[in-house]
Amino acid sequence: MGRGLLALLLRRLLLSVPLVLAVVTLTFFLVRLAPGDPAQILAGDSPSPEFLAQIRADYGLDLPLWQQFTAYLGKALRGDFGTSIYLGRPVIDVILERFPATLVLTLAAMALASFVGITLGVLAAKHAGTRLDTAITAGSLIGYSVPGFWIGQLLVLFFAVELDWLPAGGMTSARVTYTGFAHVLDVAWHLILPAVTLAIFLLTMIARFTRTAMVEALQQDFILVAASKGVSPRGLLWHHAFRNAVVTTVTVIGLEFGAVLSGAVVTEIVFGWPGLGRVFYDAINRRDFPLLNGAFIFSSVVVIGANMLSDLICAALDPRISR
Amino acid sequence: MQGFSTTRRGILGLGAGLAALSDGSVQAADPKRIIGVIEEDPPFFNLAISSGISGSVASAPCYSALLRMNAEGALSGDLAERWEISPDGLVYTFHLRDNVQWHDGRPFTSADAQYSLGELNSKLNPYRGALKSVDSFEAPDPRTLILRLKNPQASLITSLGNFCGAILPRHLWEGTNPSSNPHNKNPIGTGPYKFVSFAPGDRITYAKNPNYHVPGRPVFDEVIFRIIPDPAARMAAFTRGEIDMVYSAALPATEIPRLSRTRGVALRASRIQLSSYMAYINLRNAPYSDVRVRQALMHAIDRTFIRNSVLPGLAQNQIGPLATSSPLHNAALVDYALDPAKANQLLDEAGFAKGADGMRFPLRYLFGAADLPARKMGEIMAQNLAPVGIRVVLTPLDRGTLIQRAYANNDFDMVISTFALGPDPDVGVERFYNSNNILPVQAVNNSAYRNAEVDRLFDEQRVQTDPVQRKAIYGRIQEIVWRDVPTMLFCTYSLPGAVRETFATGVFDTVDLPLREDFAYAQPR
Numbered sequence: 001m002g003r004g005l006l007a008l009l010l011r012r013l014l015l016s017v018p019l020v021l022a023v024v025t026l027t028f029f030l031v032r033l034a035p036g037d038p039a040q041i042l043a044g045d046s047p048s049p050e051f052l053a054q055i056r057a058d059y060g061l062d063l064p065l066w067q068q069f070t071a072y073l074g075k076a077l078r079g080d081f082g083t084s085i086y087l088g089r090p091v092i093d094v095i096l097e098r099f100p101a102t103l104v105l106t107l108a109a110m111a112l113a114s115f116v117g118i119t120l121g122v123l124a125a126k127h128a129g130t131r132l133d134t135a136i137t138a139g140s141l142i143g144y145s146v147p148g149f150w151i152g153q154l155l156v157l158f159f160a161v162e163l164d165w166l167p168a169g170g171m172t173s174a175r176v177t178y179t180g181f182a183h184v185l186d187v188a189w190h191l192i193l194p195a196v197t198l199a200i201f202l203l204t205m206i207a208r209f210t211r212t213a214m215v216e217a218l219q220q221d222f223i224l225v226a227a228s229k230g231v232s233p234r235g236l237l238w239h240h241a242f243r244n245a246v247v248t249t250v251t252v253i254g255l256e257f258g259a260v261l262s263g264a265v266v267t268e269i270v271f272g273w274p275g276l277g278r279v280f281y282d283a284i285n286r287r288d289f290p291l292l293n294g295a296f297i298f299s300s301v302v303v304i305g306a307n308m309l310s311d312l313i314c315a316a317l318d319p320r321i322s323r
Numbered sequence: 324m325q326g327f328s329t330t331r332r333g334i335l336g337l338g339a340g341l342a343a344l345s346d347g348s349v350q351a352a353d354p355k356r357i358i359g360v361i362e363e364d365p366p367f368f369n370l371a372i373s374s375g376i377s378g379s380v381a382s383a384p385c386y387s388a389l390l391r392m393n394a395e396g397a398l399s400g401d402l403a404e405r406w407e408i409s410p411d412g413l414v415y416t417f418h419l420r421d422n423v424q425w426h427d428g429r430p431f432t433s434a435d436a437q438y439s440l441g442e443l444n445s446k447l448n449p450y451r452g453a454l455k456s457v458d459s460f461e462a463p464d465p466r467t468l469i470l471r472l473k474n475p476q477a478s479l480i481t482s483l484g485n486f487c488g489a490i491l492p493r494h495l496w497e498g499t500n501p502s503s504n505p506h507n508k509n510p511i512g513t514g515p516y517k518f519v520s521f522a523p524g525d526r527i528t529y530a531k532n533p534n535y536h537v538p539g540r541p542v543f544d545e546v547i548f549r550i551i552p553d554p555a556a557r558m559a560a561f562t563r564g565e566i567d568m569v570y571s572a573a574l575p576a577t578e579i580p581r582l583s584r585t586r587g588v589a590l591r592a593s594r595i596q597l598s599s600y601m602a603y604i605n606l607r608n609a610p611y612s613d614v615r616v617r618q619a620l621m622h623a624i625d626r627t628f629i630r631n632s633v634l635p636g637l638a639q640n641q642i643g644p645l646a647t648s649s650p651l652h653n654a655a656l657v658d659y660a661l662d663p664a665k666a667n668q669l670l671d672e673a674g675f676a677k678g679a680d681g682m683r684f685p686l687r688y689l690f691g692a693a694d695l696p697a698r699k700m701g702e703i704m705a706q707n708l709a710p711v712g713i714r715v716v717l718t719p720l721d722r723g724t725l726i727q728r729a730y731a732n733n734d735f736d737m738v739i740s741t742f743a744l745g746p747d748p749d750v751g752v753e754r755f756y757n758s759n760n761i762l763p764v765q766a767v768n769n770s771a772y773r774n775a776e777v778d779r780l781f782d783e784q785r786v787q788t789d790p791v792q793r794k795a796i797y798g799r800i801q802e803i804v805w806r807d808v809p810t811m812l813f814c815t816y817s818l819p820g821a822v823r824e825t826f827a828t829g830v831f832d833t834v835d836l837p838l839r840e841d842f843a844y845a846q847p848r
Contacts, residue, residue, distance in 0.1 A: 036723025042366050044375035045766035046449035054502045088508050156559050168559035174358045174547050272551040274525035287723045
């Protein structure tokens with residue numbers, strides 16, 4: 001790693017510290033602004049007042065808010081994010097158990113979106129102004145505008161219910177327990193529909209940005225020079241133009257990682273995928289403050305990390321960035 | 324192999340060798356599984372302290388009670404082999420089964436039943452009122468449990484078989500904090516299935532209890548509950564055969580007509596208990612504190628149309644706080660006629676004149692955002708009430724906000740939900756109308772209805788063992804409540820659960836029972 005890259009990494013790391021602290025503070029107070037008592041949600045119908053009071057005491061919900069915050073902050077700085085009120089388990093355990101499912105889903109979606117999005121973007125740029133370009137651009141606009149939950153439900157109806165090709169939801173089969181490589185296949189099998197659903201939004205973004213960057217790159221003088229030197233059209237497109245455009249694409253992928261994580265919430269609900277997105281959704285509904293705070297902090301760190309990674313990749317691809 | 328079809332392999336582009344490899348990796352003998360579905364992670368696996376539906380369903384395979392109640396409401400012994408009630412109705416003696424074991428291998432004794440009923444159910448159970456007549460819970464020997472009552476209580480025996488009778492292991496609960504005991508999420512019972520694992524957001528797994536006290540039962544090796552919050556996803560999984568049973572609260576009412584035409588799917592509705600779509604009217608503030616206003620609502624709202632259009636074929640008219648099918652129902656009650664002119668007259672008499680815009684006052688109607696029938700009922704009600712000058716403000720809220728706003732802060736005019744009416748009104752209905760139950764929690768007397776005569780009659784019916792006398796007391800309670808309209812009783816209904824009969828038999832709707840019988844007796848077809 002060059003000194004420039006190292007300096008960039010350090011700068012980003014230092015900047016992320018106040019950002020994470022701001023996230024901890026803001027989320028703590030913001031989630032408590034919403035009306036709702038986690039003790040009542042947990043206790044259900046007709047609880048006895050003593051039982052409710054006991055639940056509140058168990059989780060310190062009976063203390064003044066500032067006291068709850070200082071206690072939380074003190075523990076959080078030591079890596080203890082408390083106990084989920086609803087699940088009764090350490091927040092960090094719940095998050096670490098559920099995050100791999102989301103990671104698999106988001107990485108699969110990002111890989112799919114990157115491959116298809118870049119291909120479509122390059123194709124559109126190569127054939128700029130033609131019907132193919134118009135079709136890809138229009139398709140991207142539609143894919144960008146259509147809500148993910150709707151696409152997900154349509155895919156389930158068509159591929160799971162009508163055609164009976166793919167499972168309707170879940171991450172693994174319940175009927176049969178697979179082990180070893182069959183387990184991997186089983187997960188892959190369940191992953192197809194949610195990954196496609198989640199990929200569509202990012203795919204359209206990548207396609208559109210790649211197209212724009214490629215059109216711009218193809219108009220640069222160095223392309224003309226390379227062409228006059230006899231570089232093949234394929235070499236011009238991928239080796240010269242795309243290498244310049246790819247920085248934009250990587251930046252988009254990095255920046256949109258947060259959006260993909262948000263999209264995972266909806267996708268995981270539609271497909272019953274047991275990931276971190278469901279943790280968010282459930283924790284909000286249950287006013288499970290410790291779990292919600294923990295999930296916010298964790299995903300903020302992941303998003304900041306992903307942005308840093310994207311910065312580093314961009315710097316490696318284009319040395320001008322780290323100068 | 325069942326899981327990977329030829330099409331699947333084809334689409335994945337995997338060769339036969341790969342498929343063979345995956346076949347070889349499957350556990351040698353696949354256990355016989357029955358797969359159900361619930362809509363959320365259960366808050367507790369503990370029927371003694373929580374009545375939440377998901378928790379009740381999820382606890383059911385693990386626990387037993389003293390008695391069991393079948394789909395027709397008949398009681399038989401479960402942990403109790405037999406029982407006697409003294410002629411004066413004050414002493415209940417239960418003779419417990421021998422050789423019953425907890426899932427951790429410890430023997431079950433009367434001390435467990437004594438502790439569970441006396442310390443958990445009677446203090447923490449949402450239906451704890453059902454045990455309030457019991458003065459002492461005694462365990463004179465390991466096989467005998469005696470309940471001594473302060474006064475006779477007609478509904479006690481059904482409660483022990485149903486709502487308020489879950490038996491937990493004393494050795495794991497005594498001296499612990501009931502709200503944070505780890506066995507709330509890791510249940511140890513005496514039921515047909517042992518709890519194996521709970522993966523939040525994904526599934527709950529149970530394995531057959533080889534020491535279950537009914538010989539030859541259960542038949543399935545494993546029970547799995549998948550956790551699928553989205554109703555469309557639940558139904559897609561059921562349609563594809565990924566799950567075998569959906570209990571009634573997890574089955575969207577809109578799917579029932581389609582499922583009733585689906586081959587191999589049986590719909591099973593409860594025969595012993597109904598639920599009610601009921602809205603609390605907030606009696607704390609004007610104009611709803613005026614009985615004439617509430618009676619005007621009854622005359623203006625077309626409950627017949629609501630019943631027939633929102634829950635077609637599933638709902639019954641509810642005349643009075645008890646279901647019309649209850650043996651204690653007062654058949655002499657007369658339904659409020661749909662009469663907007665009468666409603667206008669009552670509202671005028673109450674002194675709420677129409678303004679220049681034709682409106683008298685608003686009605687803030689709160690309902691759960693995911694409760695589709697409640698939304699439709701509100702929309703119809705809005706159309707019904709506009710002509711009489713009441714502007715309905717439809718207010719959909721998520722569960723947390725709804726509980727806080729309606730039940731903790733009492734900031735509503737009308738809030739609707741569904742409520743189980745119970746096998747006996749002393750358990751399921753009294754809680755809505757007795758003034759000692761006005762509390763800032765959900766599913767109690769949230770209207771803040773106070774009527775001294777009703778309170779007194781509820782006390783009287785509890786100690787009345789003569790069925791004729793008791794019915795007469797309930798008749799008067801219903802008369803008063805029906806006249807006072809503290810709640811808007813839209814309808815009673817019984818939603819069925821669905822089961823794939825091509826896959827399993829012996830499973831019926833799972834809301835009204837402690838369910839263990841379902842799981843104990845379910846068997847592959």
